[in-house]
Amino acid sequence: MSGSCASWRGHIIVYGLDDVGLRTVEQLYLAGVKVVVVEDDADPRLVRVVRGWGVPVVIGSPRLVETLDEAGLGGAVAVICVLADDLHTIEAALLTRENRPDIRVVVQLRNPAVGRALSALSISVLDVAGLSAPSLVESCLRTGTHDLDLDGHPFVATQVVADVSSRLRSRYGSLAPLAVTGADGGDMVVCPGRDHRVRTGDLVTLLGTAAELARAGLHGTAGAPVPVRSGRLRSKWHLARSVFSAVDRRLMYALAGLFLLATAAMVVLRLGYREPDGTRMSVLDAAYFTVETIATVGFGDFNFRSQPPWLRGFAIALMILGALLATTFFALLTNTLVTIRIEEALGNRRLKQLNGHVVVVGLGSVGVRVVERLAGTGTDVVVIERNENNRYATQVRDSGVPVIFADATLPQTLHRVQLPSARAVAVLTSDDLINLETGLAIRDQLGEQGADVPVVLRLFDRTLAATVERNFGLGQARSTAALAAPWFVGAALGLDVIATFYVGSQLMLVGRLTVAPGGGLDGLAMQDLSARTRVVAINRAAADGALEHPPRRDTRFAAGDQAYLIGPYEELLQVLRRDTLSPSGLADVARARAKPDVPGRRGHQASI
Missing domain, CATH: 3.40.50.720 (NAD(P)-binding Rossmann-like Domain)
Structure with missing residues (x-):
């Protein structure tokens, strides 16, 4: 099957069939795009799956010119490189760029420094981790919100529980409904019309601006703001909590003993100590002398030579008990602080809080x-x-x-x-x-x-x-892989994928397309699009780029308009390609951009 690919035109080549590669091939296949897979160590099970879709698989290394020739690189319009090894990805991408300087190349790469270097060569670099992390975080925090930026205008997709039984239009006004899930956990209705009736308790996903949410009384549904502490403040706060929690009973007992001993000593000295001239100690003098004695400093400010025997005996007990309690206290305190530092370094202390x-x-x-x-x-x-x-x-x-x-x-x-x-x-x-x-x-x-x-x-x-x-x-x-694959497909097709996120178990794609003159969308009414796809905003070319939101259902697309659409990715990719990016349209683009020859490539065929 692979031998027939060398003469193909207008197709996309995918290097790699693991993880994101399989999902990317699947979405291209569902969108009706001709695809060729290149893999030198393919899983036989995955090969059978892909070939079952009618997609040819070239067994060979994408780092060899002969393999690229066999995959029809000369007539391809784009290459998606999703190899598991970053070094192999770099080598395959550079080889592709050398042999086809004009082709669109999209790669998966985790190293940002190398990614920037490849971007300088007009290679689109995407990171699966960075693309999928926002949706995973939202699933953990259960905020039910997704922030979207449409042409510099902030929008929010938020989930709310219907508080009344009514039609969407009467309760939520101009907010765009993206999905409705029954309160009993029934089937999800994707992109319902505004006349769709919801019941109390249904889970409704809506899209709109902050002002529109506020007018609908939903300003609090965008998720309560989470108090954010700076890294330094958070570190000090956790250290303080760690110190407090690490203070065990022995340390508290030693501190209590020191306090009681110091209090008793101050009372005794205040009442019993007499200077040679008969004057008593002040409270401050008693406190000073007590601390001086317990700390074993002994500045000689006061002495017990002329004091009664019982007071001299008390002084002896004060010095012995004070030294013992002070030594015990500082030993326990040092042990606590050292333990805290060790456990903080290992990350164990914070676990208790x-x-x-x-x-x-x-x-x-x-x-x-x-x-x-x-x-x-x-x-x-x-x-x-x-x-x-x-x-x-x-x-x-x-x-x-x-x-x-x-x-x-x-x-x-x-x-x-x-x-x-x-x-x-x-x-x-x-x-x-x-x-x-x-x-x-x-x-x-x-x-x-x-x-x-x-x-x-x-x-x-x-x-x-x-x-x-x-x-x-x-x-x-x-x-x-499912979250990131639409980004690779969009970049390969020249589309602008803005975001991917889940609504329940349904993966939704947010995309932007520019209506081509004479294409399949030029003059088409928005209501004629798929029922599971919603146009949430449109940037009119004839209105100096003014954003129209929400557009009316009978609004017609015009050449040059930029439309922002949301829907399940399978159907949205079909809509995005309905204009100039149909399989025949891809071939037309390839022929229109054909060049007689590209220096530096042996046996190079017509390129785009």
Whole structure:
């Protein structure tokens, strides 16, 4: 099947078939785009899946010109490189750029410095962890809100519980309804019309500006602001709490003994001590002499040579008891402070004070991004990681987040991180089986409290994720590959993907397209689009770029307009390609931009 690809035109080549690669190929296939996969160490199971879609797979290294020739690089319009190894990704991307300087190249890369270097070569660099982290954080915090920026205008997608039974239009006005889920947990209605009737208790997802939310009486639904302390202030606060909690009874007993001894000494000295001229000690003199004696300083300001025998005996007892109590107190205090410093360095001390925190299991590229975003909101975070040599552990600990090296499936580990008082748990390792085992162990430990603590699982397989949610009740299964794949598809097709997020278990895509003259959308009424796709705003070319929100259903697209759409990604990709980016349109673009030859490439065919 791969041999026929060399003469293809207007197709997209995907390097790599693991994780994001498979989801990217799937979305391109669903959108009707011709795709060729290049993989030198492909999983036979994944190859069978892709070939079952009619997508050819070229078995070979994308770092070889011969393999790229076989995949039809000469007639391709874009290349998506999602190899597992960053070094191989860099080599394949540079080789592609050398042989096709005009082709659109999109790569997955985790190193920001290398990413900036590739961007200078007109290579689009995307990071799966950074693209998927916002949705994972929202699932943990359960704010029910997603902040969107449409052409510099801030919008908020928020979830509310319907307080009355009515039509959407009469209760929420101009707010754009994105989804409605029945109070009984029934099927979700995606992008319903404003005349859709909701019942009290239904979960409604709406999109609008802050002013529109306020007019609908929903200004408080955007999520209560989370108090954010600066890193230095938070560090001092946790240290103060650590000191207070570390003060054990022995230290308190020693301090109480010193206080009682000093008080008794001040009373005795005030009443019994006489100077040679018969004057008594003042209260300040008694306090000064007591501290001087207990501290074994002995400046010679006062002496007991001329005092009664009982007072000299009391002085002896004061010196002995004072020295013993003071030594004990300072020894216990030193031990406490040293213990605090050691446990702070290991991240253990803060664990005892955690409440309303988020437990993150797995400190990979996705986990560290989620931790950074959670900490940025002022949320306490604790990390469980198996690998003691984890590359991100020092970075996370330096930011004040405790990291525990242990097995998250063990009850003692979950007890150590104060699981019952946690706000949420995010299981983010790169292994689906480990994530599932950990999620089940967490559910067992939480028991009846499990309904109050959301468990967010990172699962690659979407079918597995849906099955886990239905049968195990583990909460929310999220696929980072599914969240990130639309960005790669959009970048390859020349589209502008603004955001991806989940509404319940439905992945939603926010995209922007520019209507092409004479294309499939030019002159089309918005009401004629898919019922599961919503145009939330449109930037009119004829109105000097003024943003029209919300547009009327009978509004027609015009050439040059920029439309902002929200919907399930499968259908939105179809809409985004309905204009100039249909399979035939891609081929037309390739032919229009064809050049006779590109220097430096052996046997190069017509390029775009």
